[in-house]
Amino acid sequence: MNIKRVSYLVIVLVVVSSVLLFVKPYVTWREGGERISGEVVVLPEPRLTGEMSVEEAIARRRSIRSYRNEPLTLEQLSQLLWAAHGITDPRKYRSAPSAGATYPFEVYVVVGNVEALEPGIYRYDPFNHTLTLVKRGDWRKALQKAALDQSWVGRAAVDIVLVAFYRRTTSYYGERGVRYVHMEAGHIGQNIYLQATALKLGTVAVGAFYDDQVAEIIGTEGVPLYIFPVGVPGG
Incomplete structure (x- = not known):
């Protein structure tokens, strides 16, 4: 192999390696180093203005447990996840x-409609405003069963799990940090x-469920604290 060809191959390898450093591998990691690999869904950019004021939203806020069999839009899901845990x-x-910008939560979404x-279970990445697919399939009924068979968990278009x-x-913060996580x-x-x-x-905020069953369904080593079914109100 002549010197010119060797030099050319070296240059190609350097360029490819440099490109790979800047290409986002669609792989994330669970707490403790367990790997999650899956498809990545880029969410629509969140809006910073809306049709309803904060004051009106506070006045109208209610716990809703009845939902129509209608889908959410990807824009609506994007906005909900950004409001929950997005970068601002x-x-x-x-x-x-x-507390201390420690951000102890990961947000998962059980998508059905x-x-x-x-349909599947997704993990929200706030840094890139994307969803990573963890499991395919409609897991809403399994989540409902783990949540003491609360029917609104199974009927919602999506369930957001904190x-x-x-x-x-x-x-x-030591043991005091447990309180800060709950806050x-x-x-x-x-x-x-x-x-x-x-x-x-x-x-509606759902706190009654079997922690270990919910953790197994969504595939996490963390502790599920909340389930938020979300859907188009009905009834």
Whole structure:
């Protein structure tokens, strides 16, 4: 092999390696290093203005347990996830306050009826505003069974599941951090409520379920704290 050919191959390898450094591999990691690989769905950009004021959303907010058999749009799901846990600042601060900016939550979505989105379980990536597919299939009925057979969990178009990784916060604040994690769950939950109200959707905070069963269904090593069924209100 002559010197010119060797030099050419070296240049090609350097260029390819450089490109790969900047190409996003569609792979994420679970807490503890367990790998999740799957399709990545790029969500529509969230809107920063809407048709309903914060004051009106607060006044209209109710727990809604009855939903029509109608799909959500991908735009609606995007807006809900951004309100729950999206990035709102160049410094990577998010839509809900977090003690010491430790952000102990991961947000999963059990999708059953969303336009242009395959049913399945997805993990929300707030940094890229994308969804990573964890499991295919409609898991709403399985989640309903794990949630003491609360029918609205199975009837909702989607179920948003908040999963806590306590160590992210307790490693800074000790046992006091457990309280801060629970406070943050409330912050995120209220954001979901208000955004759903502004989108003329319905939701309800569900806290009664078997933790281990929900964790197994969505495929996480964290602790599920909340399920938020979301759908088009009915009845």
